[in-house]
Amino acid sequence: MTGPIADLFAEYHESLVRMLYRRTGDRDRAEEIAQETFARAVAAPPRNPRPWLFAVALNLVREEGRRAVRQDRRLVLYKAEQPESFEGPDETMDRGDRIARVRSALDLLTERDREALLLKAEGFNYEDIAATLGLARGAVGTTLSRARRRLVEAYRAGEGQHDVAS
């Protein structure tokens, strides 16, 4: 690996995999897409690396999503997720269920809103979110505002539905 790419990898790989994992629900797929993304960076080193990497990765997710429905894998993973710590008001609820509910809520968002949230969760600033998603910087705030509100509402609305295999 060349120096700059190695640096990119070191700096963003985990974050990218985590974002992809939250996006797809599939750790293997997340790793695979991350690998493909970095492979492409090697081929054409980007100037604005973080937005580029995440944008390419998200594109790959969308393309794959169009080709195949990975519903089954996602279901399996909902069950398999092993939360490490526990926090939040839903003390009585199983952690796995909580995660499943979050995923369900995320799925209810539009693709753009979901992606903006996941990028924000990886520490992106508005400028990078805008660059990654092709938004005007001024639109990022409203996008996040809407996305966060909808996520929370969807999550709360999902109360009582402990159906992991939805």
Add this chain to the structure above:
Amino acid sequence: MTSHLDEGRIQELVDGEIPSSELLPIQAHLAVCAECRARLDEARAIAGEADRLIETIELPESPVRVAPRAPAARPRAWMRNLAWAATLVVAAGLGYVARNPSGVTAPTKDTAAGVPTAATDLAPSPAETVAAVQPQAAPPTSSRRPAEPLRGASPGRLAQERDKDGAGASRPVPGVASTEREEAKVASSGRLQSLSPTPNSDTLQKKAAQNQPDPKLRLDEVVVTGANEAKAVAPAPPPTAAARRGGVRSRSRDSSGTNLNRVDELVADVASGARPPSTPPAVELTLTAARARLGGILRQIEGLAPLRVDALGDSIRVVYPLASGELHLVEWLRNGELLYRLRAPAGFPSDSLDRLRARVHD
């Protein structure tokens, strides 16, 4: 006076995205507008909750464990020309385990302290490790320092790439976990147990002697199996010759100064079948294209991120970066069956290779 804050503006406040130069008027407004204050508070609460919700989805723990730091070794300049020391032939039939839950803990470099770095080994001895493979100074884009041990699990070879002096600066990199750990595992477990400067074959010595006064191997001189491989740009899988005759010996005949002794010990010989077709120059591919060539399946090593994927004629080579060079997973279809072989650089411990084999999967 600033008018009421819109949703986007409020969100920018929540996320600290307002340049300090623009803050004052906004603060002044908030000081006198209860409604906007309330909206800001609510937005903060929602943002906090949304963040918490997303954070409940954590990355499952990687199965690879971090290996202990290995002290740095100074690589020799000519080592750069040597890519790999051994070809490891892995029978497709060995199968693989999906995940190695126990991870891999590698002995520290000290355990192999007795073993000099590949550079050292190779220098004095005519039987040089040879890359069974990859000849070639690894493609220009990857500056390899094959002999350099891994320093620290975290920065792994990535840091080494930049730090040519082997100072081993450690970068607290949170990511790159799996690749680095794997490298740490590989490199810090020391040199190949079988590493020995003494060739075990007269043929080797003669060959080495006659082929080059300089025992050091230079990639352009490493001809693995013949004419094909002479075109060093595309490393030819040595296994071809080796496998054909069941091992190292054959390679010794073809390679100059090859330390087949080591290859001998490393080759988990595969009776038949696990040898790739002969190789033409490498053509880089995307993972997707590679997968397509192999009929929809591409084997990879779990926990490692490939550096690139090459097409070598009919076979596909997935290249993984390691501290001590490159790890190659060469795979090809034969009669509808996907066979593969792992090839590792000098100093690659065979037990690590076993562990890696366990992690080869689709």
